[in-house]
Structure formats: structure tokens, C-alpha cells
Amino acid sequence: MNKKQINNILIWFSAIVLIILIMTPGLWVVLTAFRPQVDVMAKPAVWIPRNLNLIQFETMLFGGSEGSMGRSPIPVLSYLRNSLIISFTSTFIAVLVGTIGGYGFARHNFKHKNKYFLLIMLTRTIPGISLSLPIFIIFSKIGLIDTHIGIILVFVALNIPFTVWLTDGFFRQIPRAMSEVAMTDGCTKLQAFWHIELPLSRSGIASAGIFAFLISWNEYALVSNLARSTDSKTLTVGLMDFTAQFTINWPGMCALAVFIIIPALILTFMVQKHLVTGLTFGGVKG
């Protein structure tokens, strides 16, 4: 065995260990979702599942069937609706505004440009949770607690800096001559942007979009403060509904977690191609 082979084995071994470390909790969540409570709570732990069932999902979605715990106490479909509305709307706005911002930073020179850019990035250094109290106070004064708009606003603010940063890099990679030639070709600045620069940076925008969506979709801490009822509670906040005063319905909670993961997974796979080109852009030429 030569040095290269040993190296390869080491790399594979470390990769597998790393993957196991990352995957195990997720796998445990998925497994738990399909197991009866007795199995989950068993001591010593039952590692290999003995029987699997879909009861938790039936209860969650269809209000339960014979033999289950009865009508679902949790309005999952309302939460799903809230999650979809909030995530898609906030992503759309953040990407729209962020892309325009990124374009501005990439293509225009103005006074203190670098300072503004730094300032926007600095907003992300503040831990989101530390903002929850100020946001709560402000929102309660203007009546935005427990509303879609309120939560959308928070997510938009959270996601714009990242979107600006990512798309700025993308627009910088497009030669200036591209829009200049479009302008001598008869385009207005906006047409040049729309027909030339936007399509050329769609990988970047897709990456920004998927990140913004995942952040909104998975956010828990801020929403748990701002959402009070089925009017605005999202799926992630809905997870807490499985806790009662003395008990936690682990399989139910995990079933909902699986339910949360699925759309995110589907979306990520759909834009995977863009995501990969998006994140390696600049390193790879042409």
C-alpha cells in the first residue's frame, strides 16, 4: 500500500465518521416518528426498531383513526399554511430587495459604499434571539404580534444581508462590458439588467433564495415569541404543542419534525444544480 492509498483510506474513514455524527440525530428523529411511545421511552434503549407504524402521521393529518389517541390536538394544517405563507413571502421579498441591493453594490459607486456594506453585514453579528424582546415590544405597540406580516418582516430583515452579500459577488463576476454592450444594443439599464445580468446570475439568486427559505422555514426562537395562536404559528413552533405539563409526545413531535423536513428536502433537491454552481462560483471559471 502506498502513501496515496493510505491517505485515501484516512479521508474516507474521517468522512464516514463525520457523516455518522451529522446524520445520527436526524436518523433518530425519523425513526422515532414511526415507533410507538413505549419503544421510544424504553430503558435500556431499543436501538433496532421492533415495529414501525404510521399512527402519528394519521393522527396528525387526519385527526386519528381507531386505536390511536383520538382527535389530533394539533392543527398541523393551519401551521403548514402559516409556514408556507410566511416562508415563501419573506423569501420572495428578501431575494427581490437583496438582489437589487447586491446589484447596486456591485455596479454602482457611491460615497461610503464599503462602510454601508459592512454595516449591512454587521447586522448579522447580532444573535437573532437577543432581538426578540425589542421586536416583541415594538410589535405589540403597533399590533403586529401574532400576524403573518410581523413574522414576514422579521425574516425579510434577517435574510436581506445574506442575499445582498451573495448576489453582490455574483454580479461582480459578470463583466461590466456585458451590460454595456446591451445598452449600446438598445437596452435601457433596466432591460440590460433583466435580459442579461439577471439570467447570468440566476445560480446566485437561486442559492440566496434557498438559504433564505430554509432560514425562514426552520426558524424557531423568534417566531415562538411572536406567534401566539393558529393565526400565525408555524410548523416549527407547533412542535412545542406536543409537550404537556408532565409528558412529551416524542413520536408525535418527531413525526411533525419529519413533516417539516420533507418540503425543505424537496426544494433543496430541485435547486441543487444551481446551489452547487452557486456556491462554487468564482472558483471555477467559465
Place this chain on the structure above:
Amino acid sequence: MAKVSLQGVSKFYGKVQAVKKIDLEIIDKEFLVLVGPSGCGKSSSLRMIAGLEEIDEGIIKIGDKEMNNLEPRERNVSMVFQNYALYPHMTVEENLGFSLKIAGLAKKEIEQRVNEAAGILDITEFLQRKPSQLSGGQRQRVAMGRAIVRRPDVFLFDEPLSNLDAKLRNQMRTEIKRLHQKVSTTIVYVTHDQVEAMTLADRIVIMKDGIIEQIGTPLDLFERPATKFVATFIGSPSMNMIKASIVKQNNELSMKTNDGVIVPVPKDKQKSVIEGQNISFGFRAEDIVPLKFGQKPSSAWEMQSSVNLAEPLGTETLIFTNFGEIEIVSRMFTPEQVKSNDNLNFALNLDRTYLFDENSGLAI
């Protein structure tokens, strides 16, 4: 139908003045080349004509219409860029037709004009390809095709050949010249390559440090350089240039180089210089030839010098030798073998020796 005129045009980048109040009249259907070293303001001038840079001072007109406050799209100019700037997400056909689509032309008309342009440039077979599937020369053709489908009043070329290798460059140069004959539209062409300028231009504008040094036909510039800079910039190899001061000797004015070589001032220049004046005198490589291999010019000054290096190029040989302490180059057209350290008699043709005032750089 489009002459272009620049009147007192300036461009500032911050405090740096890149273009300094230049005046220029470009005649309709003329092929005008702006040439000069990098940073001379040639590209800025071109971009101001295109509308891609603000005009900080002066007026630019195309036809009789002032362009200063018009957007690039309102000027009816087409620009070809150094890096081609083809739209990578469109096929060649879409690249060519893009401007017509934006202008809202009917599909049929777009197709017809795209095919016409593709025919002129011989790119019909590539119409369905993406730019990434084309070679450098093909991309350059597409870029030119995209410019001609619009039937602009003026073509602007910004160093279009500098990304190509030497062979392709020569080929594309010929094609650009041919294109001009076919479409006969005003062309403003920017390059730093004096060979390109000489071969393509009806007239050349030589720029340096934001000002125009000289405007003229290629032969004008070659034969009658107005400044020392133009003299050394045009022609290859570069004109030999030697610093000297004017001294009086035997009732005749002569030029004494810094290392003591004395050469008589050419007859027609005797009255244009004064004793003590600091000058440079220049002569092209073909105007100083080894005696035994060429015909002696009628007004010659002779010197003996040994060969430092010889470069045989087939039809000609370049001989590097010393003039006093300064190395100069001589061009010999007779295919004779010359070796290093050969001692040769050189004859300098005084009738073709140029004098420049050292302070102003202007020709005497």
C-alpha cells in the same frame, strides 16, 4: 451619413484628467483609428462617444445631433469589446438578434437581418451554438455580427483583436478592413498596436497623456511625424533617437551627441536650429545602411561601427550596432550574411533624418 465630432471634450476620473479638451472631426464612412500607449485616453474617448462614460466637458455630436445627454441606446452606435462580451446564455442567433428584438422588430425581419449579417461574417453554420462552443476568432466574428445587424451610424471597436493570437489577429484585421468596405459605415477603432493602426486606418489619431499628438493618414504620420513621440511610436522597429546639442563647426551647424559624435545638421534644417539648442535627431532603421551592401544615399554621413547582433528575417536583416555609446538598429534589405563583431561602414541618409526640439518634443 454620420460624421462624428468631438469639440473640446474632457474626461476626469476623480482629479485625474484622462482626456484633455480634445477636438476631432471624423468624416462620414471614415475608418479612424485612435492609437496610443495605455492610459492615453483613447478608450475613454471611445466610451464617451458610445455614451458609456459621462462627457465632463465639451460636446460630442453624431451627425448634427448633440449626444451629450443621450443614453447609449439613443445614439445608434454599435460597440465591439475586447473580451467580445457575447451573451453567454444565448445562442449565436439570439446574440445577433437581441438588439432587434429589443427594438421590437418582427420575427421575420429579425431572422432576415441575422442571416444577412451571419452571411457577411461567415458564421451561418454556428447560429445554433452557444458562445462557449466557439473559438476566439469565431466569437470575435459573432461580436462583429451583433454590431452590424443593427445597421448603426457608427461602429466603435475597443481593442477587438488583442485577445487573439498573432496569426488570427492578422486574419481578423483583414476581415475588419473587408467589413468596412462591405458595410461602409463610419468606424472608430481603438488600439495600442501601431501596426493595426497603420494597416486599418484611413486616418490615425495618436494620443498621449490625454491629448492628441497628431492626426493624419498612416503615411503622413510615418513620413512627417509632428512630434518625437509620434516618430518613435509609429514604425517598426522603432525610429532610432539620439540626444544632441547644436554646435558650430567649419561655419556649419552640427549636432554633437552626448558622447561626442558630431553629425552635420541636414541642409534644409540649417536655418531652423540655433547654436546651443538641445535637440534629438532620429532616423529609421532603413535610413542607416551598411555601405558595401546598399546604395549610398546622395546626402550621406558615414561612420564605422562593429555589429553587436544581427537578426536575419529573410527579406531583410536587422543589424544592431553602436552609434557612439548608444545602440541603434539598421535594416539591410540585401540578404547577405552578417556576423557579430563584423566591422562595417554605415551611411546615414541625412535627407531622411528628423530633428526634434528637446524641450517641446516638436519636429523642427
